[in-house]
Amino acid sequence: MYVAVKGGERAIEQSWDLLAKARRGNPDVPALSVTQIREQMRLAVSRVMSEGALYDETLAALAIKQAAGDLVEAIFLLRAYRTTLPRLGTTKPIDTATMRLSRRISATFKDVPGGQVLGATYDYTQRLLDFALLAEGEANDAHAHGGREPLPGEIRADLAQDSAHVESNGAAAPGEVTIPPVPPISATPRVTDILGRDGLLEALRADGTDPEPHDLVHSPLFTPASRTARLQNLARGDEGFLLALGYSTQRGYGNDHPFAGEIRIGQVAVEIVPEELGFAIDIGEIAVTECQMVTQFGGNQDVPPQFTQGYGLAFGHNERKALAMSLVDRALRTQELGDAVTSPAQQQEFVLYHSDNVEASGFVQHLKLPHYVDFQAELELVRRLRAEHAAKYGTQAAGASDGLAAPAVQNTQEAA
Amino acid sequence: MSDAADLLNTSRDTAQTPSPASSTATVEGYNFAFLDEQTKRMIRRSLLKAVAIPGYQVPFGSREMPLPYGWGTGGIQVSAAVIGANDTLKVIDQGADDTTNAVNIRRFFARTAGVATTTKTSDATVIQTRHRIPEAALHEGQIMVYQVPMPEPLFRLEPRIVESRKLHALGEYGLMRVRLYEDIVRHGAIATTYDYPVIVNGRYLTSPSPIPKFDNPKLHMNPALQLFGAGRERRLYAIPPYTPVESLDFDDHPFEIQKWDAHCALCGATDSFLDEVITDDAGTRMYVCSDSDYCGSRTATKEVA
Numbered sequence: 001m002y003v004a005v006k007g008g009e010r011a012i013e014q015s016w017d018l019l020a021k022a023r024r025g026n027p028d029v030p031a032l033s034v035t036q037i038r039e040q041m042r043l044a045v046s047r048v049m050s051e052g053a054l055y056d057e058t059l060a061a062l063a064i065k066q067a068a069g070d071l072v073e074a075i076f077l078l079r080a081y082r083t084t085l086p087r088l089g090t091t092k093p094i095d096t097a098t099m100r101l102s103r104r105i106s107a108t109f110k111d112v113p114g115g116q117v118l119g120a121t122y123d124y125t126q127r128l129l130d131f132a133l134l135a136e137g138e139a140n141d142a143h144a145h146g147g148r149e150p151l152p153g154e155i156r157a158d159l160a161q162d163s164a165h166v167e168s169n170g171a172a173a174p175g176e177v178t179i180p181p182v183p184p185i186s187a188t189p190r191v192t193d194i195l196g197r198d199g200l201l202e203a204l205r206a207d208g209t210d211p212e213p214h215d216l217v218h219s220p221l222f223t224p225a226s227r228t229a230r231l232q233n234l235a236r237g238d239e240g241f242l243l244a245l246g247y248s249t250q251r252g253y254g255n256d257h258p259f260a261g262e263i264r265i266g267q268v269a270v271e272i273v274p275e276e277l278g279f280a281i282d283i284g285e286i287a288v289t290e291c292q293m294v295t296q297f298g299g300n301q302d303v304p305p306q307f308t309q310g311y312g313l314a315f316g317h318n319e320r321k322a323l324a325m326s327l328v329d330r331a332l333r334t335q336e337l338g339d340a341v342t343s344p345a346q347q348q349e350f351v352l353y354h355s356d357n358v359e360a361s362g363f364v365q366h367l368k369l370p371h372y373v374d375f376q377a378e379l380e381l382v383r384r385l386r387a388e389h390a391a392k393y394g395t396q397a398a399g400a401s402d403g404l405a406a407p408a409v410q411n412t413q414e415a416a
Numbered sequence: 417m418s419d420a421a422d423l424l425n426t427s428r429d430t431a432q433t434p435s436p437a438s439s440t441a442t443v444e445g446y447n448f449a450f451l452d453e454q455t456k457r458m459i460r461r462s463l464l465k466a467v468a469i470p471g472y473q474v475p476f477g478s479r480e481m482p483l484p485y486g487w488g489t490g491g492i493q494v495s496a497a498v499i500g501a502n503d504t505l506k507v508i509d510q511g512a513d514d515t516t517n518a519v520n521i522r523r524f525f526a527r528t529a530g531v532a533t534t535t536k537t538s539d540a541t542v543i544q545t546r547h548r549i550p551e552a553a554l555h556e557g558q559i560m561v562y563q564v565p566m567p568e569p570l571f572r573l574e575p576r577i578v579e580s581r582k583l584h585a586l587g588e589y590g591l592m593r594v595r596l597y598e599d600i601v602r603h604g605a606i607a608t609t610y611d612y613p614v615i616v617n618g619r620y621l622t623s624p625s626p627i628p629k630f631d632n633p634k635l636h637m638n639p640a641l642q643l644f645g646a647g648r649e650r651r652l653y654a655i656p657p658y659t660p661v662e663s664l665d666f667d668d669h670p671f672e673i674q675k676w677d678a679h680c681a682l683c684g685a686t687d688s689f690l691d692e693v694i695t696d697d698a699g700t701r702m703y704v705c706s707d708s709d710y711c712g713s714r715t716a717t718k719e720v721a
Contacts, residue, residue, distance in 0.1 A: 110510065110704075113697045124520045126527075127482035128443070194699045251566070252575030305603065 046316025471616025489647030
């Protein structure tokens with residue numbers, strides 16, 4: 001009962017019990033392990049790590065388990081844990097040009113140095129439910145998508161295969177998929193670097209400086225925000241929100257003509273420079289998804305026409321987020337590039353203050369909290385206004401004019 | 417005449433055709449070419465309207481397809497609605513038959529309709545395309561199916577659909593003329609290189625889909641039936657055979673197509689649309705035909721000779 005919200009200790013405790021039971025589901029079905037979630041729901045884990053702003057696959061998987069698959073709740077759990085951690089140091093900037101690539105594509109050129117590497121992607125699956133996965137056994141897994149029979153319509157099977165396993169296993173017999181040993185992290189030139197060499201693409205740091213990035217965790221956001229603050233905000237921002245905003249720029253609410261210059265996914269090394277050592281040491285690897293969106297810019301008196309960039313980065317494998325982020329990043333640069341801000345995605349205040357799903361989810365859902373003191377005040381007001389209305393225009397009109405009373409109420413203060 | 421070309425005479429026979437799925441290897445549990453016959457009929461009716469009013473965007477009940485929106489769902493629905501068991505399908509993306517998206521869509525129809533597929537432009541009765549029109553001239557009886565991301569040519573100027581529909585109704589295209597004029601003022605030339613706006617049959621401003629403007633002249637008086645499908649935006653439109661299509665321009669800034677100071681590194685063509693390929697880390701480039709069939713057949717002819 002809702003009344004129990006008021007001081008209902010027992011009610012809260014019982015709600016916890018019910019939640020634990022509901023989370024567990026039917027006890028006859030074996031419980032999911034955190035390891036299973038980490039290994040088999042890697043994309044959910046990636047999203048929770050990105051928006052939870054903490055790179056820890058196991059804790060992200062734990063949060064997903066605890067939140068019964070509610071990813072926004074899991075993100076909240078991870079953020080609430082993250083905030084308790086001491087800051088031991090700051091890493092050097094990760095170098096995404098040097099990466100152990102598992103996937104790398106460019107939509108701007110048919111082929112690029114280093115090749116187009118499809119990797120593991122849902123992109124070219126046909127969205128037909130694979131009922132074989134309904135059978136709980138693992139027996140079918142090996143055949144799920146890697147069937148060696150040439151598929152109907154696969155006119156250039158040999159060609160398609162070559163491009164799917166670029167270079168890494170050139171020696172393998174045709175038709176035989178071998179998993180190569182883990183290659184070292186190595187440099188692959190970025191498509192944008194090649195464009196940049198000809199001046200076709202804006203230089204990332206025109207003035208040669210590299211300012212200390214803004215830290216949103218320690219200092220609050222004000223607009224106009226620096227690019228580093230914006231990127232940090234977007235990196236933690238809700239995937240769905242950024243997706244919708246990015247999409248709106250493609251439908252005319254914004255005007256950027258985007259091309260996916262490069263999307264790369266892989267492992268990068270993380271380095272710190274401990275004070276007592278004075279040189280960088282490698283402390284491990286993280287997986288990231290990076291998107292460099294190449295967009296148009298008409299130029300002005302000082303700058304000739306050139307391509308501009310939007311940037312997106314997410315932990316783990318999360319292309320949708322990285323692409324959407326890069327579109328929104330570019331849209332938020334509208335003003336600095338000398339164009340008029342006309343669309344929601346270009347408005348810093350609108351985007352940056354509403355992107356965080358921990359904030360948004362909390363405030364939207366706080367409407368479930370008791371508000372009856374404020375509501376009582378409103379109730380009293382509406383009753384009084386209706387009585388005054390009745391006195392002025394007669395009771396009949398008041399009865400028929402429920403709709404008319406509403407605008408008066410809207411002018412009063414919102415309940416906080 | 418192919419089944420597909422028969423479409424405009426009757427749509428009944430296709431609906432009554434015993435499912436060819438029984439005789440060819442197609443996916444079990446799905447109708448011929450994936451869509452059910454009721455849906456195909458709805459799409460065909462919309463296509464008939466589109467053909468009757470060249471360049472006009474006909475709203476239609478676009479369905480969820482097993483490929484994502486933006487990847488050709490409109491084109492796939494149009495192809496599924498017009499294709500028959502005796503048709504031969506060619507699918508290109510960026511002009512090439514071997515690009516991943518083209519391979520995927522061709523495979524989809526091979527699986528769900530069991531139709532013959534080809535890479536030869538001249539052999540195909542239905543050609544689904546993204547971003548190109550083949551270099552080889554099309555002939556009567558062929559159907560070009562274009563995948564369209566944004567059917568509304570005015571969307572960057574007027575994103576509100578209520579308003580843009582009014583502008584079309586009134587034939588009020590001043591916005592677009594002014595935009596092209598502003599390009600000339602800023603850059604000295606019209607700065608639109610793809611999805612270059614056209615007027616179809618002297619009436620409707622139409623998006624040719626994001627083909628390079630290089631291909632725009634091929635839209636004009638083309639003997640093939642050209643159908644355009646936008647799945648996510650739920651619109652169909654058409655350019656019937658032998659319809660005049662004019663690319664917008666000004667008397668003192670006539671419409672021009674792209675030119676290269678290069679030729680194809682494989683077949684030597686100088687008259688085709690060339691893709692730039694970066695061949696090494698130093699940024700060395702070579703140019704090759706975007707139309708893989710055109711390039712391949714030219715290379716083959718050379719070898720024979």
